[in-house]
Amino acid sequence: MTSSLPISLPIDTDRLILRRYLETDYDDLLKLQSNPEVARFLLYPPRTPEQVKEGLAGRLADVPLDTDGQALTLAVIERETGRHTGEVTLFINNVEHRTGEVGFVFHPEFHGRGYAAEASTELLRIGFEDLGWHRIIGRLDHRNTASAGLLKRLGMRQEAHFVRNEFLKGEWTDELVFAMLAEEWKAR
Numbered sequence: 001m002t003s004s005l006p007i008s009l010p011i012d013t014d015r016l017i018l019r020r021y022l023e024t025d026y027d028d029l030l031k032l033q034s035n036p037e038v039a040r041f042l043l044y045p046p047r048t049p050e051q052v053k054e055g056l057a058g059r060l061a062d063v064p065l066d067t068d069g070q071a072l073t074l075a076v077i078e079r080e081t082g083r084h085t086g087e088v089t090l091f092i093n094n095v096e097h098r099t100g101e102v103g104f105v106f107h108p109e110f111h112g113r114g115y116a117a118e119a120s121t122e123l124l125r126i127g128f129e130d131l132g133w134h135r136i137i138g139r140l141d142h143r144n145t146a147s148a149g150l151l152k153r154l155g156m157r158q159e160a161h162f163v164r165n166e167f168l169k170g171e172w173t174d175e176l177v178f179a180m181l182a183e184e185w186k187a188r
Contacts, residue, residue, distance in 0.1 A: 013118050015080070018076055018077075018088065019075055021073065025075055026052065068093065069091075069092065076106070085107055086116065140176055160175075
């Protein structure tokens with residue numbers, strides 16, 4: 001299959017490989033998305049095997065990253081062991097305004113190792129350097145202090161705290177928005 005992606009994959013970092021999902025990643029994706037601890041701060045509850053199959057199909061699809069609403073989700077693999085540690089996603093929010101969003105979800109056993117920062121830094125690089133974006137945001141539930149800390153370590157600044165703006169999983173939740181501009185990326 002030829003890819004129309006404007007970036008070259010896989011991406012190798014010091015400790016990780018960021019690559020497109022494969023059919024054989026189903027079990028790892030199921031383990032990730034069906035875990036209540038993982039889904040705690042996500043927009044969706046723990047997913048069923050059928051929902052994970054649907055999600056994997058979307059991750060396998062070729063995404064040219066040229067239309068509002070598209071997303072590229074990459075599997076994050078620990079180079080030394082070959083283990084699936086989680087995933088990172090780059091969303092296109094607005095092509096005309098050259099804006100996007102980063103997201104990350106990791107297996108709890110890999111928390112605290114700096115893998116999310118290592119992988120997310122690559123997404124910021126892709127967005128700003130490869131795709132020429134002007135602005136990238138990160139959005140999260142305000143109770144997710146670990147992810148907020150990660151966005152700060154990436155050099156993103158908090159721009160907003162929306163009070164009870166989303167009704168998720170039976171309750172109103174606050175949302176934090178962090179952002180970085182292209183010139184901030186260059187100056188970091």
